[in-house]
Amino acid sequence: MRSVRGVAMQRVAVVLFNLGGPDAPESVRPFLENLFTDPAILRVPGFVRPWLGRFIARRRTRAATENYAILGGRSPLLELTEAQASALEAQLNTGGGAEYRCFVAMRYWHPMSDAVARAVRDWAPDRVLLLPLYPQYSTTTTGSSVAAWEEAAARAGLSVPTTTLCCYHSDPAFAAATAATVRAAYDGARADLPPEVPLRILFSAHGLPETIVKRGDPYQWQVEQTVASVVEALGIEGLDHSICYQSRVTPQKWIGPSTEAELERAAHDKVAVLVCPIAFVSEHSETLVELDVEYREEAERLGVPGYVRVPAQNSDPGFIGALHDLVRRTEAAGRPLCSYAGGRQCPKPFGDCPHARATARIREVA
Ligand SMILES: C=CC1=C(C)c2cc3[nH]c(cc4nc(cc5[nH]c(cc1n2)c(C)c5CCC(=O)O)C(CCC(=O)O)=C4C)c(C)c3C=C
Ligand SMILES: [Fe+2]
Numbered sequence: 001m002r003s004v005r006g007v008a009m010q011r012v013a014v015v016l017f018n019l020g021g022p023d024a025p026e027s028v029r030p031f032l033e034n035l036f037t038d039p040a041i042l043r044v045p046g047f048v049r050p051w052l053g054r055f056i057a058r059r060r061t062r063a064a065t066e067n068y069a070i071l072g073g074r075s076p077l078l079e080l081t082e083a084q085a086s087a088l089e090a091q092l093n094t095g096g097g098a099e100y101r102c103f104v105a106m107r108y109w110h111p112m113s114d115a116v117a118r119a120v121r122d123w124a125p126d127r128v129l130l131l132p133l134y135p136q137y138s139t140t141t142t143g144s145s146v147a148a149w150e151e152a153a154a155r156a157g158l159s160v161p162t163t164t165l166c167c168y169h170s171d172p173a174f175a176a177a178t179a180a181t182v183r184a185a186y187d188g189a190r191a192d193l194p195p196e197v198p199l200r201i202l203f204s205a206h207g208l209p210e211t212i213v214k215r216g217d218p219y220q221w222q223v224e225q226t227v228a229s230v231v232e233a234l235g236i237e238g239l240d241h242s243i244c245y246q247s248r249v250t251p252q253k254w255i256g257p258s259t260e261a262e263l264e265r266a267a268h269d270k271v272a273v274l275v276c277p278i279a280f281v282s283e284h285s286e287t288l289v290e291l292d293v294e295y296r297e298e299a300e301r302l303g304v305p306g307y308v309r310v311p312a313q314n315s316d317p318g319f320i321g322a323l324h325d326l327v328r329r330t331e332a333a334g335r336p337l338c339s340y341a342g343g344r345q346c347p348k349p350f351g352d353c354p355h356a357r358a359t360a361r362i363r364e365v366a
């Protein structure tokens with residue numbers, strides 16, 4: 001605790017989680033190895049995982065390197081996340097009451113949890129708030145990051161009270177900020193299209209293997225809640241919209257419909273599409289390459305009469321404002337805010353909530 005003009009100021013470390021991405025072409029393979037050897041991603045017995053994970057990573061390296069080459073050989077995710085962290089930190093520190101510092105911890109590429117936990121320990125906060133940049137909880141994203149953080153914090157000897165904000169899929173401020181960016185893109189697309197061409201919004205979320213959802217992962221349900229909240233905030237009468245899932249990376253059955261299938265349906269129905277990434281809050285390869293290059297080309301090939309993409313939130317002031325409110329409300333409540341159980345708050349402390357239990361199951365198979 002610090003004293004400012006004789007007033008005690010608590011120090012709060014806010015740790016923003018994201019997935020991370022390679023910072024150079026030679027980082028692509030080790031980044032993919034980190035990803036595919038994570039027990040939250042590759043759910044096979046521990047003794048085969050290192051071998052199988054490295055095998056899958058090796059097979060994917062070429063295609064992923066080609067994608068990152070389009071972005072200059074690296075992912076922009078770290079810079080964009082650091083910009084989000086700076087904007088949030090500035091806003092949190094205008095409110096008084098406590099001194100906030102935002103840290104960024106990536107799951108599969110640097111800066112990773114061990115280094116960040118040591119930096120947080122050295123700053124000597126009174127408490128820590130874990131803030132995933134995943135609005136919807138999945139065992140593969142938030143669950144995996146929280147598990148990695150807890151282990152890293154223990155190794156770093158960081159033992160201060162820690163609160164985890166497990167999800168904010170239908171938080172009203174988050175939905176309103178998302179709806180505002182969708183509305184601007186929708187109005188722009190509508191103005192550019194001939195009036196007789198209908199427009200459909202495709203809310204495109206990252207996919208998941210179906211088995212993960214069947215084992216209790218709340219992600220798909222939470223994606224549906226986000227879309228319902230955003231559509232309500234948009235308030236466009238008779239809005240044509242659907243949910244679809246992109247970025248399938250393994251041969252298993254993934255949840256659907258796929259974004260490709262929805263493009264085929266749009267071509268068949270002769271409607272233009274406004275594609276809105278709904279589970280990513282930053283631009284990265286899956287928006288800038290998959291949505292902007294691959295699916296756009298596919299839409300043209302199929303004869304979809306128009307293709308426009310809604311930008312990801314990045315440091316949009318409405319989005320940063322929503323994160324700021326979430327942090328402040330979580331601090332005031334002293335427990336995680338989440339609407340997993342249909343309410344506005346997690347019914348139980350994080351250690352007991354359904355998300356934490358799902359995370360514990362990942363550890364069982366690790
Ligand atoms: C089984 C594999 C994967 C699952 C499950 C998965 C879930 C998942 N991922 C995100 C968000 C991101 N994924 C990113 C990259 C990425 N993801 C996978 C695999 C799975 N993701 C791979 C192999 C990669 C690397 C890129 C590639 O090879 O295509 C990224 C960052 C990419 C960047 O450019 O920095 C994000 C962000 C979510 C939200 C999610 C499930 C809910
Ligand atoms: Fe992914």
Ligand SMILES: [Fe+2]
Pocket residue numbers: 166336338340346350353354355356
């Ligand atoms: Fe929860």
